[in-house]
Amino acid sequence: NIEQKSVIVVGSGLAGLTAAVEAHNQGNTKIILIDKEKNIGGNSMKATSGINAIEPLNKDSREAFIQDTLKSGAGISREDLVTKLVDESRPALDWLIKESQVDGVPSLDLSVVSRCGGHSHGRTHRCPAQNGRPVPVGWKLIDTLKKRFTSFDDSEAQIITNSRVINLLTENNAVVGVEIVKKDPETEQELKETIKANAVILASGGFAGQTGKQLPDGQNTLLSEFAPQLVDTATTNGPWAAGEGVRLGLAVGAGMRDMDQVQVHPTGFVDLGNPTAPTKFLAPEALRAYGGVLLNGEGKRFTDELTLRDQVTAAIYRQSGTVHSRPNSLMSKKLPEKYASAYMVLTDEAVEGFGKSTLGFYASKGFFSQAEGLENLAKVLDVDTKQLEQEFKNYDAHVGQEKPDSTGKTFFPGPLSGPTTYWIGLITPVVHYTMGGLNMNLDASILAEDNTVIPGLYGAGEVTGGVHGHNRLAGNSLLECVVFGRTAGRNAALFA
Numbered sequence: 001n002i003e004q005k006s007v008i009v010v011g012s013g014l015a016g017l018t019a020a021v022e023a024h025n026q027g028n029t030k031i032i033l034i035d036k037e038k039n040i041g042g043n044s045m046k047a048t049s050g051i052n053a054i055e056p057l058n059k060d061s062r063e064a065f066i067q068d069t070l071k072s073g074a075g076i077s078r079e080d081l082v083t084k085l086v087d088e089s090r091p092a093l094d095w096l097i098k099e100s101q102v103d104g105v106p107s108l109d110l111s112v113v114s115r116c117g118g119h120s121h122g123r124t125h126r127c128p129a130q131n132g133r134p135v136p137v138g139w140k141l142i143d144t145l146k147k148r149f150t151s152f153d154d155s156e157a158q159i160i161t162n163s164r165v166i167n168l169l170t171e172n173n174a175v176v177g178v179e180i181v182k183k184d185p186e187t188e189q190e191l192k193e194t195i196k197a198n199a200v201i202l203a204s205g206g207f208a209g210q211t212g213k214q215l216p217d218g219q220n221t222l223l224s225e226f227a228p229q230l231v232d233t234a235t236t237n238g239p240w241a242a243g244e245g246v247r248l249g250l251a252v253g254a255g256m257r258d259m260d261q262v263q264v265h266p267t268g269f270v271d272l273g274n275p276t277a278p279t280k281f282l283a284p285e286a287l288r289a290y291g292g293v294l295l296n297g298e299g300k301r302f303t304d305e306l307t308l309r310d311q312v313t314a315a316i317y318r319q320s321g322t323v324h325s326r327p328n329s330l331m332s333k334k335l336p337e338k339y340a341s342a343y344m345v346l347t348d349e350a351v352e353g354f355g356k357s358t359l360g361f362y363a364s365k366g367f368f369s370q371a372e373g374l375e376n377l378a379k380v381l382d383v384d385t386k387q388l389e390q391e392f393k394n395y396d397a398h399v400g401q402e403k404p405d406s407t408g409k410t411f412f413p414g415p416l417s418g419p420t421t422y423w424i425g426l427i428t429p430v431v432h433y434t435m436g437g438l439n440m441n442l443d444a445s446i447l448a449e450d451n452t453v454i455p456g457l458y459g460a461g462e463v464t465g466g467v468h469g470h471n472r473l474a475g476n477s478l479l480e481c482v483v484f485g486r487t488a489g490r491n492a493a494l495f496a
Ligand code: FAD
Pocket: 010, 011, 012, 013, 014, 015, 016, 034, 035, 036, 037, 040, 041, 042, 043, 044, 045, 046, 047, 048, 049, 050, 051, 138, 163, 164, 165, 166, 203, 204, 205, 206, 236, 237, 238, 240, 241, 242, 244, 245, 282, 432, 433, 460, 461, 462, 463, 474, 475, 476, 477, 478, 479, 481
């Protein structure tokens, strides 16, 4: 006879779906998952490099993972949140596998592990290809949790799409529901509705998807307010990443932090058919983890490809114009002058390691060309063969050793010299992730400006700030979504 409670989850990416499933797992709670888009999944669907967890098979440790994350945060991230992230990383993966079970058999396989930039050990997990086809990790995680959530009884689990949350309802300073605006699919008419609940979880993602100055309604984008220098840089995000959750939180007195910390990922693919397109496909960090190197227009390496993202990005900016300086290079012709770009080059062996089916997908989009042997590679780049040969020999001398080269690189996944087929792509830095967001505590409660808890309001994922500080490590965002999504789901369901 206990009255059924209800929890609203705003946003159906990995943080939202995790929170929704875990809130349901507490029992006696109806979960209402709301997304403004027609399809669920948000930016989480786009993730390809993987999700982190301490990996003992690679001599990884709790201490090493914490230190790598804090180092990347450069003194701005919160140590308590980072410690929770790491301590709950293995349980997070175990939970995902458990929730993927169909008739007791897991349908999720996260057994491929790579060592991405800024990580001292390989700990970024993703899915192996199936029947020769890539299984993108973000898509698979969303698919798994969506199947789980929709397997629950309709009276306990509801998904409402095409519905934008525009306000949080409050009573006596506690959050008690949401106001949504819903588009009638037939009449296109917009209808407003209020939905009451015992608690609300904000899982509405970040604000890296709106790179222009203004939104269609004339409001300034959060990016233009906090990182105006980036409004003209292309993005990897979908347009839904507009920071609405941050504004919803602010309207009920929430505090925020690190809003000017916006990650520019070093490697977005340049589509030569449309080089200045405002949205770009990500060339995932795992490509460099398997041995992809970066060359400037003169065919020279200029950075440790596996150092922190902000450092690789800064190094690419310093190479602006070098690709353009070689007019006979196949790729420079269509580039606007001074466009910050560099080549990403992989041997066939590196491609095998990463997954040939995924490379095939990128090649089908026109992001990769191939050259048989070093001489042909030099022709494509319009550089001297002998010099390129020497560049690769210098690199190869470090393979198998941990001795730093002139860029400071210490991890060399494999040799560059042939005979091999080289895969060549052109890349440019892209707006990718917003480290800042709403303040929260270890219980995933959203905090007011004075650091007191806002009763009934929880948050998880990119809408919150504090875990990543100055620079997010590859694989830590998906992990954050699961770790803090679980906490938010549990605590929201228990909130009376
Ligand atoms: P999202 O997944 O973006 O979901 C937010 C949802 O909220 C969206 O569906 C949106 O429509 C909805 N929403 C927003 N506002 C409202 C509103 N007002 N009302 C209703 N609904 C609303 N991270 C990793 O750890 N590993 C990777 O390999 C990786 N690769 C990436 C590759 C790409 C191309 C991109 C763009 C990001 C990548 N990231 C990766 C980052 C990571 O995917 C995201 O940071 C993370 O998935 C964010 O999850 P989320 O649940 O917080 O938000």
